[in-house]
Amino acid sequence: MSRAFVVLALSMLLGIQPVTTDLYLPALPALTQQLGASVAQAQLTLSGLLLAFGLSQLVWGPVSDRFGRRPVLLVGLATYVVAAIGCTFAPSMEALLVGRIVQGVAMGASVMCARALVRDLYTPEAGARAISKGLSGLGVIACLSVPVGGLLAEFLGWRVALGALAVFGALTFGLIVWHFKETLPRRDPDALRPRKLLQTWGTILRHPTFRAFALLAASTYGGLFTLLAASSFVFIRLLGLSRLEYGALMMSTALAYLVGTFLCRSLLRRFGVHKTVAIGGGLSLVGGSLLGVIGLFGPDRVWMLLPPVLIYMLGHGIHQPCGQAGAVGPFPQAAGAASALSGFLMMVFAFAMGQWLGANMDDSVLPLTNGLWFWGVVTAAVAWGLVGRTQREA
Secondary structure (H helix, E strand, C coil): CCHHHHHHHHHHHHHHHHHHHHCCHHHHHHHHHHCCCCHHHHHHHHHHHHHHHHHHHHHHHHHHHHHCHHHHHHHHHHHHHHHHHHHHCCCCHHHHHHHHHHHHHHHHHHHHHHHHHHHHHCCHHHHHHHHHHHHHHHHHHHHHHHHHHHHHHHHCCHHHHHHHHHHHHHHHHHHHHHHCCCCCCCCCCCCCCHHHHHHHHHHHHHCHHHHHHHHHHHHHHHHHHHHHHHHHHHHHHHCCCCHHHHHHHHHHHHHHHHHHHHHHHHHHHHHCHHHHHHHHHHHHHHHHHHHHHHHCCCCCCHHHHHHHHHHHHHHHHHHHHHHHHHHHCCCCCCHHHHHHHHHHHHHHHHHHHHHHHHHHCCCCCHHHHHHHHHHHHHHHHHHHHHHHHHHHHC
8 A cells, every 4th residue: 555545544544533523513502402302411422432432442453453454444434334324313312322332333443443554554653653644634634524514514404414424434434445455464363362362451551651652642632522522512502603603613623733733743853752742741731721720710702712722732733643653652463452452541531521521511611621721731741741751761
């Protein structure tokens, strides 16, 4: 496969996550109302999906180490398309939740294999640059997801917005069928044996480099999830934006993330991984802390909240490529299992945050601002502490 095709495949395989989580956000208030559901139930369509996404990777990872990346991708993407069609025609919030959970399971195959194939093909340092290119593609997809979702929800209804996910899944499935070649250099026939699997997981979890970079990816994603889960209710319900205006606002946050991925590659070439992560930690801390302080004064204008969110998203664009590549870097023979554990940790953080938001969302911006403040501080602590320690011990 050419480098251009690998970047395109990474962009689509990783991009299925923002399509699944972002595109339906403008429709979330409307579908909540039409299906007669509560805000907590609506939050569960996102946090439940992400928990299923995280848990499924624990299965997909060793399965892909045993049978290869391509068959796992084909099964996962086909299941995703079927689940997306089911969500489109869901008659109740309960049916929608079941469909979203199946989507999360299927999405796990796509994202896990994307991270693993980077380790199949590249060294850790080159892998960080390669995955940053794929995440730049993800950034473009994320930029388009919320505005497209807003347009579809505004003019065609929330069911059409959910149907767009099936279209994206089908296109990605077609891309893999057309030209994707197996990247796993050697299948592990023992990957699914319980004793071997537990030994592999234990080895990965004990590795300080894995812990540092997996926690980095998980903590910065905790902030992103807070924004995704709370933003539509804060900006549409509390601050009065239309669905189209909200789409434009979320597009600006995705653009900041996209700029962060380009900045990541530039910083990697100049400073290396550890200094790049430290710079990203500063952006996470500044953006999250500014937002938290502003939230204490009861802001009632969007422009008060947006600048610190954009700063946080710049840092997120730096941390995700470094965190995802760094977590699988030490394990060329078990990249699937390492990718799965890293992804699982990210989704555990997201699910826990979703539960907290579901219980604390009120008629204020504080759940959003305090949540991003918390994750900004945690991300900076991991970047400067755990990741920095791996450099000193190397």
